[in-house]
Amino acid sequence: MSVHELVPGVLLPGFAGPQLPEWLRAELQRGLGGVCLFAGNVDAGDPDGTARLAAAIRAVRPETLVAADEEGGVVTRLEGRDGSTLPSPAQLGLVSAAVAERVGAVLGERVRRAGIDLLLAPSADVNDNPANPVIGARSFGADPYEVAARVAATARGIRSRQGVSACVKHWPGHGDTDVDSHRGLPTVPAATVARHAEPFAAAIREGVPAVMTAHIVVAEWGAEPVTVNPDAIARLRAEGFDGVVITDAVDMAAIADTYGLGGGAARALAAGADLVCLGNPELKGEDAAAQYAEVTAAIAAALDDGRLAPERLREAHGRVARLAARMTAARTAGEGETDARAPMSVAPDDVAAIGAALAEASDPSAVSALARIERIVDARAGATQAAATRAVPVVDTLRQLAGPASGGGSGVTVVVADRPSAAQRAVIERVRAAGESVVVNVGAIPGGFDAAVVQLGADSRLSSAIVRSWAGESR
Known part of the structure; x- marks a missing residue:
């Protein structure tokens, strides 16, 4: 396989609607690494529709990662029309880590039955800035060690569901920012990163196979956002993480307004990222096929002019392929063995505990x-x-x-x-x-x-x- 033929295998695009579009079918045939589902891909009137969509994707290419942001609380794709029936991390931060683990298992079971195997959660951000415009209730709290305990517990709960992997985010920590990276470029000092390090370290110790980068500048690490900063990603590797580094969506302003969508994707791969999330094309009314074509063309150009080394692309492709193969094997092994007793909703006692903790607060x-x-x-x-x-x-x-x-x-x-x-x-x-x-x-x-x-x-x-x-x- 030529190096240019590897390009689709390191991309995670979104698309519009609940049906598999022809352009995406063609890219799956070319070896697309994964697909990211958003609320617009979920038909709330068709409970089994998301699972059928995931099956249609894998019918074209079985070893395709199907990803989604499904955090519970304020961030949900599967329940986007009406709001989540799962607790938020902020609510789980008020109760024991054992509750977080049980909720993680429910979350993992829900996405598993929907055909999703790469869960872009939990958030390991330490939200110690009350004015944070983008994390807030998506964080387990303001104490790094309490957050770490719940991140690890949630990851264990997710992992308990066969064929589902967690991706912890947003490394090295988006919790103490006053800028939303969807709209601008936040900057934090290295001291903040050090203060927020423990939840990510706990996730890595727990064996999470994927980490998502934050589009933030760490001042002492250079002027580039972490997602496109080779020194930053090298620091993540030095912390012992050898899994898949996934970018936050490169259509966000923190990347796209500076480097362009395609330029940001190429720079992220060159910096050490393995799987590039393109983002949700429906949010801005973008043409998903055109967006994808822009990215693939930019990566090809970076290969041709030496900005992206072939060996770096091969390394990224290999990591993504190994994770996809592992998830495919786990999913296949579990087919036909669905446990009808597996919880799909939070236990009443846990809901009561959350309610009592909120009342006390x-x-x-x-x-x-x-x-x-x-x-x-x-x-x-x-x-x-x-x-x-x-x-x-x-x-x-x-x-x-x-x-x-x-x-x-x-x-x-x-x-x-x-x-x-x-x-x-x-x-x-x-x-x-x-x-x-x-x-x-x-x-x-x-x-x-x-x-x-x-x-x-x-x-x-x-x-x-x-x-x-x-x-x-x-x-």
Whole structure:
């Protein structure tokens, strides 16, 4: 096989819709490494549709990785229409690591039955910046060692489901940033990276086979983002990780606005990445086939002019191929042996523990005020940590509770927020000046709000169920 023929094998593109497009079928025949599924590939009205789509992909090329971001909480693809029924990492950070392991097993079973074998989770980011615009409730918390325990536990739970691998992210840590790498280029000092290192080290000790890079600049490591920085990726290898290095989506502004989509992909491979995630073409209305063609052309040009060494591409291709072969063997070995008893939902006792922990973290007066809701204001304008789903189940539930069934009486305004940004603080202050109000925080816990707060830690269907139970008890 010529070196140019290896190019598809190091790419992880997305595509539009719930059917396999012809351009993607052709690339699978050419040896495409993997496919990344997003919410637009999931037909919420067809529970078995995602598994059939994955089967159609593998019918063309059996050793194809099928990946998805399915974190639980605010980031879900399989439940993107209505919101996740699984806890967020922020919620799991309030309970024992044993609960996180059990939830990891549920998550692994769900994606396994959907035909997904490369789970782009969990997040090992330490969210110790309450104003972080992109991580927030996707993190298990602000303490590196507590986060590490839950990252390792979640990875164990995922691994317990045959034929599913975890990919920990976003190395070396996106938790203390005030810039969303979808929209700009964050910079952190090396001291922050050192402070946030333990969850990634724990994941590597746990044997995760894949690590996703963050599009952040570590000032002392040079001016280039980690994803395209050879020194940075060499540091990851020096930490003992010899698995597949996967990029975060190269269509994000932190990479694409500086290097271009194709240029960023070529640079990432040259820097030491093994599998390049192209991103979700539907978010910006991009033509997925054209996007993919741009990337393959740029990588070919980099091979031709020496910016990408053939041996580096062969190394990347080999790592991806070995992981795909291992996952294919595990999946094939488990076919026909589905355990109907394997949990597909979180155990009631674990849900109760999460609810109790959220209640303990909340202001009691704010929880009791849920029985007197008159108005709801969603302060999360523009980019929010819930951007991975269009669903706003907590807001929808609060609006329902504000109806006649809420009991009337002196009304309370509820402000839904997910971080103490200047814009969200301004909304909270304006509402507070007008009358009685409480904040419902669906972001990181505690959240950094100077107000009476109901702590939920996710805008999800699970959070909505907890709100309903509290509101009922408060009446």
